[in-house]
Amino acid sequence: MDPFSNIPWTAQSEYRALPSVVLLSRRWWLFFFIGGAMDKKICVVSMSVGKPASMTAAWINNELIMAERTSYPERRRDMELQLLRELREKEEKGFIVLVEEENSFITGRVGQRVRLRDPFMNGRPVLIEAMQIYKELERQKAIKLPRKESGKYILHQSIFDSEHDKKGDEFFNINWSEITTEHVLTLLCCFATEYNNVVSADYIRTMTDTVTKQDNEYSPYEPFVNMIKAFYRMELTKVPQGKLTGKDNIF
Numbered sequence: 001m002d003p004f005s006n007i008p009w010t011a012q013s014e015y016r017a018l019p020s021v022v023l024l025s026r027r028w029w030l031f032f033f034i035g036g037a038m039d040k041k042i043c044v045v046s047m048s049v050g051k052p053a054s055m056t057a058a059w060i061n062n063e064l065i066m067a068e069r070t071s072y073p074e075r076r077r078d079m080e081l082q083l084l085r086e087l088r089e090k091e092e093k094g095f096i097v098l099v100e101e102e103n104s105f106i107t108g109r110v111g112q113r114v115r116l117r118d119p120f121m122n123g124r125p126v127l128i129e130a131m132q133i134y135k136e137l138e139r140q141k142a143i144k145l146p147r148k149e150s151g152k153y154i155l156h157q158s159i160f161d162s163e164h165d166k167k168g169d170e171f172f173n174i175n176w177s178e179i180t181t182e183h184v185l186t187l188l189c190c191f192a193t194e195y196n197n198v199v200s201a202d203y204i205r206t207m208t209d210t211v212t213k214q215d216n217e218y219s220p221y222e223p224f225v226n227m228i229k230a231f232y233r234m235e236l237t238k239v240p241q242g243k244l245t246g247k248d249n250i251f
Helices: 026-032 076-092 126-139 181-192 201-212 222-236
Strands: 040-046 053-060 063-071 096-100 160-164 170-174
Touching: 040 076, 040 181, 053 076, 053 181, 063 181, 076 096, 096 181, 126 170, 126 181
Parallel strands: 040 096
Antiparallel strands: 040 053, 053 063, 160 170
C-alpha cells in the first residue's frame, strides 16, 4: 500500500510558537485548530554528510513511516539536474521538502533549507529538537524505519548521549564522527513532523481559512486570525542565529 495515496496536503498548527497575547486562552486556540497534528507527505535531503541522498516519508495518524531512499551522483552538475526535477515534482504533489545544506545551491530554487545547528521556534537547535522527537516516537512505537537496511537508520545512544548539568538543564554530547547520511535522514524526517513552512501558500491558507470558511459572513475568531497573520509576517523578517553546544562540541 502506498503510504502517500490518501494524505491530503494540510499544514500542522504550532500553537507553542505564538506570542503570549495570542495564548490568552489555549483552550480557544486548541478548539480553533482542533486536530492540529495533521497528516503530511515528507521528502528530506541530506547534502552535507556522506553521499547526497533523499528519503520520502509519511506522517499518518501521528505515526512516522519512512519509505524510500534515493541516492544521487556526487558530481554536482549530475546531482543537480536529477535532484531539482524530483524535488519540484514532490512539491507539486504537496510534499514538505526539507534540504540539509550549508548554502542555497538547491534551496535557492526548490525546498526549504534546514541546518542541524540552526534554532527551531522554541530556541533549541534543530538537531536536538529532532533527536527528542525521535526518542519519543521510538519509545511510543510510532516510527517505522525503511525496510531495506533499517538498522542503519537507528540513532544509537552512543551517538547522542545526554546529560544534565547542576541546574537540571539537559545537554548532548555529540559523536560527530559516527553520524552518517542515514542518521541525518532519520533526524530530518522526525523534524519534518513538527515543521511548518510559514511562507508557503498552503500553510497561510490553512492558518487563515479554517474558521472563516465555517461562517461566510463573520467568525468570532477572526480577531485571533488577524493576530496570527500579523505574528507570522513579523517572523518572516527575522534571521535566527544559533550554535549547538555540548561537552567539547561546537557545531
